[in-house]
Structure formats: C-alpha cells, structure tokens
Amino acid sequence: MISLQGLTKRYGERLAVDGLSLALRPGTVTGFLGPNGAGKSTTMRMILGLDRPTAGVALIGGRPYHQIKNPLCTVGALLDARAVHPGRSGEAHLLALARSNGIGARRVGQVLETVGLGGAARKRAGTLSLGMSQRLGIAGALLGNPAVLIFDEPVNGLDPDGVRWVRHLMRELAAQGRTVFVSSHLMSEMQLTADHLVVIGKGRLLADAPLADVIDGGTLASVVVRSPYAGDLAGRLRAAGMAVRRVAENELEVTGAALDRVGDAAFDAGIRLHELSVRSASLEQAYQRLTADSVEFGAQTTGAEA
Numbered sequence: 265m266i267s268l269q270g271l272t273k274r275y276g277e278r279l280a281v282d283g284l285s286l287a288l289r290p291g292t293v294t295g296f297l298g299p300n301g302a303g304k305s306t307t308m309r310m311i312l313g314l315d316r317p318t319a320g321v322a323l324i325g326g327r328p329y330h331q332i333k334n335p336l337c338t339v340g341a342l343l344d345a346r347a348v349h350p351g352r353s354g355e356a357h358l359l360a361l362a363r364s365n366g367i368g369a370r371r372v373g374q375v376l377e378t379v380g381l382g383g384a385a386r387k388r389a390g391t392l393s394l395g396m397s398q399r400l401g402i403a404g405a406l407l408g409n410p411a412v413l414i415f416d417e418p419v420n421g422l423d424p425d426g427v428r429w430v431r432h433l434m435r436e437l438a439a440q441g442r443t444v445f446v447s448s449h450l451m452s453e454m455q456l457t458a459d460h461l462v463v464i465g466k467g468r469l470l471a472d473a474p475l476a477d478v479i480d481g482g483t484l485a486s487v488v489v490r491s492p493y494a495g496d497l498a499g500r501l502r503a504a505g506m507a508v509r510r511v512a513e514n515e516l517e518v519t520g521a522a523l524d525r526v527g528d529a530a531f532d533a534g535i536r537l538h539e540l541s542v543r544s545a546s547l548e549q550a551y552q553r554l555t556a557d558s559v560e561f562g563a564q565t566t567g568a569e570a
C-alpha cells in the first residue's frame with residue numbers, strides 16, 4: 265500500500281507536485297494520468313526515494329523508502345528502461361540487483377522467463393530494442409516478488425502483442441493482491457487496464473476515483489434514444505428540462521437525465537421507442553475535460569469542441 269500525505273516538490277519557483285494526498289490500495293491497478301509536466305515522474309521518484317520531497321511524505325507499507333530493508337522485496341519499479349549499463353547483459357544486470365537485495369540467483373532465470381527474455385538473457389543491454397529493455401526493466405521490478413509495483417509508462421516502445429502482455433501482467437499482479445501504480449499517456453490503454461484512476465494537472469490532484477466514476481463524472485455520458493417519432497419526443501424531453509440533440513432523423517442524444525427518466529417520459533407521452541441506451545464517454549473525453557485547464561504544453565484549441 266502506498267500513502268502520500270501532502271507530498272510536495274518545488275524546483276525553484278516551480279511547484280512540480282503540490283500537496284498530493286492519496287492512498288493506493290492493494291489488489292488494484294491504479295492508473296496515473298496527467299498531461300506532460302504534470303508531475304507524475306516526480307511523484308514516482310519521491311515514492312522511490314530518488315527525489316526528496318520539499319514537504320509531506322510518501323510511505324510504502326507505512327515507511328519511507330529509505331527505511332525499507334532490501335527494498336526490492338517490498339517495492340519494484342520501472343522508471344527508465346534505458347537506465348541499465350549498456351555493456352552488461354540483462355542477466356548480469358539482474359544478478360547484480362538480486363545480490364544487492366539478498367535475492368537468490370535462481371529468481372533471475374524465473375523473472376527472465378516471465379517477461380519473455382529467456383533467450384536474450386546474455387545479450388548486452390545496449391543492444392536490446394526499447395521493447396526488450398522495457399521487458400528487462402519489468403523483470404527487475406518483479407525480482408524481489410514485491411507487494412507494491414510502480415511502472416512509469418511501461419508500454420512505451422512495445423508492439424501490440426507487448427502492450428497486451430503488459431496489460432495482462434498488470435491485471436494478474438493486482439489479482440494476486442499487489443498494489444500496482446502505473447502511469448501512461450495512453451488513455452485507451454488505461455481504460456482497459458486500470459480499476460482506479462489518479463489524475464493530476466500542474467502537480468495538483470484532479471481526480472482520485474474508480475475508473476467508471478472518472479468517466480461518468482467528467483462528461484459526456486448521454487442517453488441515446490431512437491424512435492420513429494423523434495421530433496415529438498424531443499419536444500417532450502425538452503419540456504421536461506432535458507438537453508436534447510437530434511443526431512439523425514430517428515435518433516436523439518439526451519444529456520442531463522438518467523436513462524429511466526427518458527424512458528418514463530416517452531412512455532407517458534405514448535411514444536414508441538426502438539432504442540434506449542446509455543453511451544458512456546471515453547476516458548479520453550473525460551480526461552480532456554478534467555485536464556483542460558492544466559495542459560501546459562498543449563496546442564491551443566481554436567475551433568469548437570470536436
């Protein structure tokens with residue numbers, strides 16, 4: 265379990281992380297989202313004792329990182345897949361890590377197999393593709409069989425099979441009861457992988473909620489209703505205070521009302537329906553809403569919302 269209490273990092277004038285307080289739960293994949301420069305890497309680095317907080321604390325299992333003995337057995341992390349000596353083989357890299365954390369050499373072979381690098385174990389790290397380096401980084405994170413795992417952009421550089429493999433691995437690690445904290449820019453990927461989302465912008469917490477709540481709360485969730493009498497129905501729904509858009513001859517999109525209210529209004533008016541369904545917003549849409557004021561380096565939008 266990871267707990268952040270008022271976690272803050274200031275670089276000169278810049279507040280990179282601004283008073284984050286959170287608790288990340290075991291058995292859950294928590295997705296960590298935010299625009300470029302939002303403070304995700306800085307937060308992860310502070311949890312891992314690589315950056316010192318200006319204020320506040322980051323605790324893993326109730327302790328700050330530097331107080332954890334053999335830390336790889338408590339928390340595994342992949343921050344920068346290329347941060348491996350390029351002349352060393354993947355196997356030698358993992359053996360050194362294992363030795364420094366009191367982990368037996370046999371475990372190295374196991375994690376190399378788990379990440380599908382068994383055949384490339386003796387290759388020098390500098391000759392590995394980015395995707396293979398990511399796998400080696402993940403192997404390092406798994407080495408101590410830790411209860412907490414932190415991954416910064418783990419699918420970077422992976423092909424579609426690799427992306428699916430990482431997704432499956434994250435889900436499996438959470439199903440084993442571990443705390444999995446993973447940052448990504450790929451909203452669609454987070455939508456498939458995470459149970460819970462933490463969204464930050466300009467170092468501040470914007471959302472800390474189950475995936476479904478972030479999507480619904482952001483949004484755009486709407487009720488789609490098809491009827492041969494769509495024009496009449498639109499008038500009835502508007503009169504009842506709902507926002508209605510006619511998207512096709514027979515189809516309306518209703519926002520600001522739950523599905524059953526729309527159905528009841530149609531029934532009361534004696535209007536036949538051919539479809540009544542909820543169209544949930546994509547995480548991408550919810551995310552754009554949430555972070556609209558926090559994008560530091562984004563392109564200016566000039567036109568109407570797409």
Ligand SMILES: Nc1ncnc2c1ncn2[C@@H]1O[C@H](COP(=O)(O)OP(=O)(O)OP(=O)(O)O)[C@@H](O)[C@H]1O
Pocket residue numbers: 275278279280298299300301302303304305306307
């Ligand atoms: N060592 C440093 N010195 C000064 N400023 C820094 C340092 N590290 C990060 N920052 C600044 O802190 C802010 C947060 O950066 P951080 O890398 O944590 O964001 P991020 O959300 O991980 O971004 P990205 O998605 O682009 O990796 C940025 O404005 C960045 O420029």
